[in-house]
Amino acid sequence: MTTFGDMVYAMGGVPLLPGIPFGRASRPIFVAPGTGAGGSDGNNGKRPNQALATLAKAVSLATADHNDTVYMLASSNTAANTTDALTTSLLWNKDGVHLIGVNAGQALSPRSRIGVAATATAASVAPLVTWSANGCYVKNIQIISELADAAAIGGMLVSGNRNHFVNCHIASCATTTQDVATQYSLKVTGSENLFEDCTIGIDTIARGAGGATYEMQLASGATRNIFRNCLILSYAGAAGMGFLDVPATGIDRFALFENCIFANAIQSAATTMTEALHVAAGTSPSGLILLRNCTLVGATDWESNTESGRVYIDGAAPTNNTSGLAVVVEAT
Numbered sequence: 001m002t003t004f005g006d007m008v009y010a011m012g013g014v015p016l017l018p019g020i021p022f023g024r025a026s027r028p029i030f031v032a033p034g035t036g037a038g039g040s041d042g043n044n045g046k047r048p049n050q051a052l053a054t055l056a057k058a059v060s061l062a063t064a065d066h067n068d069t070v071y072m073l074a075s076s077n078t079a080a081n082t083t084d085a086l087t088t089s090l091l092w093n094k095d096g097v098h099l100i101g102v103n104a105g106q107a108l109s110p111r112s113r114i115g116v117a118a119t120a121t122a123a124s125v126a127p128l129v130t131w132s133a134n135g136c137y138v139k140n141i142q143i144i145s146e147l148a149d150a151a152a153i154g155g156m157l158v159s160g161n162r163n164h165f166v167n168c169h170i171a172s173c174a175t176t177t178q179d180v181a182t183q184y185s186l187k188v189t190g191s192e193n194l195f196e197d198c199t200i201g202i203d204t205i206a207r208g209a210g211g212a213t214y215e216m217q218l219a220s221g222a223t224r225n226i227f228r229n230c231l232i233l234s235y236a237g238a239a240g241m242g243f244l245d246v247p248a249t250g251i252d253r254f255a256l257f258e259n260c261i262f263a264n265a266i267q268s269a270a271t272t273m274t275e276a277l278h279v280a281a282g283t284s285p286s287g288l289i290l291l292r293n294c295t296l297v298g299a300t301d302w303e304s305n306t307e308s309g310r311v312y313i314d315g316a317a318p319t320n321n322t323s324g325l326a327v328v329v330e331a332t
Contacts, residue, residue: 026067029058033084033113037075048073055084055099055114056091064094064133072141074103074111085117088124092131095160101140107199107231109169110140116147127154127187128172131163134190139166144202146174150210153178155185162192169199171233173207179237181211184245189220194228201233201243203265208241214278217245223252223287230260236298239274243299244289246310248280251287257294264298273299279308288312 032039032051039053045061051073052058062068075081082103084090092099101112116125128145131138145155155172172178172185185201201215215234218225232243243262246255264270276299279289291313296302303311 026069029061029068029070030073031055031058031070031084032073032075034075034079034081037073037081039073053084056086056088059090059092059094059097062094062097065096067096067098069098069100072099072101072112074101077111079113079115082111083113083115085115086125086128087117087120089127090114090129092129092133092136095134096136097133098137099139099141100137101142103140105140105167107167107169107197109144110142110167112140113142113144115144116152120147122147122149122151122153126152127157129156131156131158131190132160134160134162136160136163137166138163138168140168142169143171144169144174145172145178148175148177150177150180153180153182153184154187156187158186158188158193159190160193161190163190164194165196165198167197168195171200171202173205173213174202176205179205179207179210179213181213183207183210183213184217185215187217187219188222188225189218191223191225194226195230196228197230198227199231199233203233203235203263203268203270206235206237206270208236208238208271212240212242212278214242214245216243217250218255219247219250221249221252222255224254225251226256226258227260228256228258230257232260232262234262234264234270234273234298235268236264236271236273239271241271241273242276242278243273244277244279246277246279246289248282248286250280251289254288254290256290256292258292259294260291261295262297262299263295266298270298275299275304276302277311278305279303279310281306281308282310286310291315
């Protein structure tokens with residue numbers, strides 16, 4: 001560990017403020033959640049050996065718009081030792097307060113986890129996380145709702161604007177009891193958010209038998225949200241399951257999916273979806289869904305029930321056995 005004069009730490013070569021503006025008033029806040037991890041909300045959170053136990057306490061100590069950064073320390077590979085198990089929804093409601101998971105940085109199930117306590121009631125964790133703050137940077141965090149209750153709806157609701165989520169895994173319906181029509185892993189109602197290298201959804205629990213349900217929803221006129229290099233996962237238990245739901249006035253201007261993979265686990269007994277995207281015909285304002293260089297597996301078509309006229313896609317049609325083969329450059 002290296003300690004600088006301003007009490008900012010570098011642990012094991014992990015940069016503490018990757019990509020984050022660092023101003024004079026900024027300060028780090030450390031959280032070590034889970035059984036035996038050593039964190040306590042009676043600590044001051046200023047150093048790793050004085051880490052807090054919960055993210056809720058960290059948010060309460062942070063100052064909005066100062067670029068304070070909360071570091072969620074992974075303590076082991078086990079869920080019990082690395083999870084902030086919530087009994088009430090986490091409300092991240094302070095602008096410009098960032099959240100970084102200090103862990104291996106893998107794409108699936110990073111060990112800086114936000115989960116549900118077994119003692120929670122469903123109404124208190126629906127959704128598990130509400131991100132209403134603006135201008136936050138979030139990296140290497142897993143959010144997973146896994147409470148065996150049909151009323152435990154939603155992994156994360158993003159109602160804030162201009163946030164940047166990187167390498168986060170956001171999921172809900174980790175129990176069969178949660179398979180209900182209104183379930184979602186991620187719902188976005190805010191605008192101009194960027195999701196980059198994120199995993200959204202899970203492919204461990206069959207979903208959709210409880211009615212038409214979706215991994216994601218864009219709603220309430222969400223504007224100019226971008227999903228780049230994301231993996232959207234599902235294990236459909238019925239053909240009516242889909243990756244994305246967009247109501248008639250769910251978005252304005254556009255939502256862009258760039259270099260994203262939509263994967264339904266059909267080689268692992270999942271049911272083929274009738275369509276990947278459920279996009280209602282628009283009423284003004286309605287917005288566009290833009291698919292650039294995206295891959296779809298496990299659905300009959302992007303849209304097949306009713307063509308909305310709002311989904312635009314580019315990319316060459318794949319050809320069996322020849323897609324991806326390089327060719328010699330020749331003069332024309």
